[in-house]
Amino acid sequence: MFNSATYETNSCALVISFPCAIPTSMSVNCEYSIPPDNILQYLHLSPSLTKFQDCFIVYATMIQSMTGFGSASRNSFTVEVRSLNHRYIDIFLKSPAYISQHEITLRNILKEHFQRGRFDVTVSVPHEKGTPLAMNTERAKSLYAAMLDLQKEIGIPGQISMETLAGIRELYIELEPEYNTDDLLAAFHEAVSNLEQMRIREGSLLTEELTKRLGVLEELTNRIKSLAPDEIVRWREKFIERLKLILDAEMIDTNRILQEAAVMAEKLDIEEEINRLENHRKQFSEILQNESIVGRKLDFLLQEMGREVNTLAYKSGDYAISNIVVEMKTEIEKIREQTQNLQ
Numbered sequence: 001m002f003n004s005a006t007y008e009t010n011s012c013a014l015v016i017s018f019p020c021a022i023p024t025s026m027s028v029n030c031e032y033s034i035p036p037d038n039i040l041q042y043l044h045l046s047p048s049l050t051k052f053q054d055c056f057i058v059y060a061t062m063i064q065s066m067t068g069f070g071s072a073s074r075n076s077f078t079v080e081v082r083s084l085n086h087r088y089i090d091i092f093l094k095s096p097a098y099i100s101q102h103e104i105t106l107r108n109i110l111k112e113h114f115q116r117g118r119f120d121v122t123v124s125v126p127h128e129k130g131t132p133l134a135m136n137t138e139r140a141k142s143l144y145a146a147m148l149d150l151q152k153e154i155g156i157p158g159q160i161s162m163e164t165l166a167g168i169r170e171l172y173i174e175l176e177p178e179y180n181t182d183d184l185l186a187a188f189h190e191a192v193s194n195l196e197q198m199r200i201r202e203g204s205l206l207t208e209e210l211t212k213r214l215g216v217l218e219e220l221t222n223r224i225k226s227l228a229p230d231e232i233v234r235w236r237e238k239f240i241e242r243l244k245l246i247l248d249a250e251m252i253d254t255n256r257i258l259q260e261a262a263v264m265a266e267k268l269d270i271e272e273e274i275n276r277l278e279n280h281r282k283q284f285s286e287i288l289q290n291e292s293i294v295g296r297k298l299d300f301l302l303q304e305m306g307r308e309v310n311t312l313a314y315k316s317g318d319y320a321i322s323n324i325v326v327e328m329k330t331e332i333e334k335i336r337e338q339t340q341n342l343q
Contacts, residue, residue, distance in 0.1 A: 070195025
């Protein structure tokens with residue numbers, strides 16, 4: 001019998017099992033997301049744990065919402081990252097022109113952490129004193145010489161002064177200010193990490209809500225299962241009674257009527273739809289528990305569940321079952337609204 005403790009990090013949960021009591025001094029330190037292959041190098045355990053030889057570490061991914069916000073500052077850089085729902089990954093980056101050379105690196109960092117969502121990234125330098133400028137000397141000389149030639153050619157009086165050249169914007173060159181690339185990347189990593197933590201918190205809440213909704217759907221399905229056998233019996237009896245009303249007694253072939261009733265009852269049987277609906281619900285629950293990138297899979301399952309419920313509505317003529325089907329459609333739509341926000 002193993003004792004265990006769970007520690008949540010930015011994008012995973014560490015489940016650590018021990019063959020004895022869990023040391024109170026144990027700690028897990030993780031700065032960024034942990035890939036499964038590198039998990040051991042991020043795990044720091046206290047010396048008191050070294051005497052235990054059997055320690056099992058299980059890596060478990062965590063579901064994320066697609067909405068969130070993260071920000072961080074490091075010296076002169078401030079980074080803000082917002083994410084919203086999107087079918088794919090879509091990144092919009094707003095930053096000073098002089099750090100555009102790092103844009104691909106920043107985009108790749110986001111793609112390493114996330115699979116879906118629209119990301120609006122703002123990199124700013126709040127206390128920037130202004131872009132340093134320099135004069136394009138060669139161009140200024142050429143322009144000055146051209147002005148002198150023009151003055152001589154058409155006889156324009158006056159002096160060509162420094163003030164004249166200073167007012168020409170094309171003579172200025174914007175110099176790239178000095179900055180620390182490590183500060184930029186550190187601020188960006190921290191902002192992305194904060195965003196990831198928020199998305200995981202939101203994902204956890206959505207998972208709890210979806211689990212409750214699935215429980216309601218299971219209860220509604222069980223209610224239909226309890227009513228379905230009686231509906232078939234009632235339908236067959238009603239079918240026979242109506243035939244007796246429109247046919248003479250001499251014309252009634254009881255065996256043939258029973259055969260036709262059995263055929264119609266089989267067509268109206270909803271057991272197959274109920275079984276498929278239950279299978280889809282169980283698969284939905286398993287994906288929620290065991291996977292992290294779930295949005296598209298769950299959306300597909302919801303489409304299938306909606307199709308089965310529509311077939312139930314078409315086949316069933318029972319008033320009680322019809323009311324339950326309406327409730328099921330409502331629950332599936334609520335689940336769909338929540339699922340659309342999952343990565």
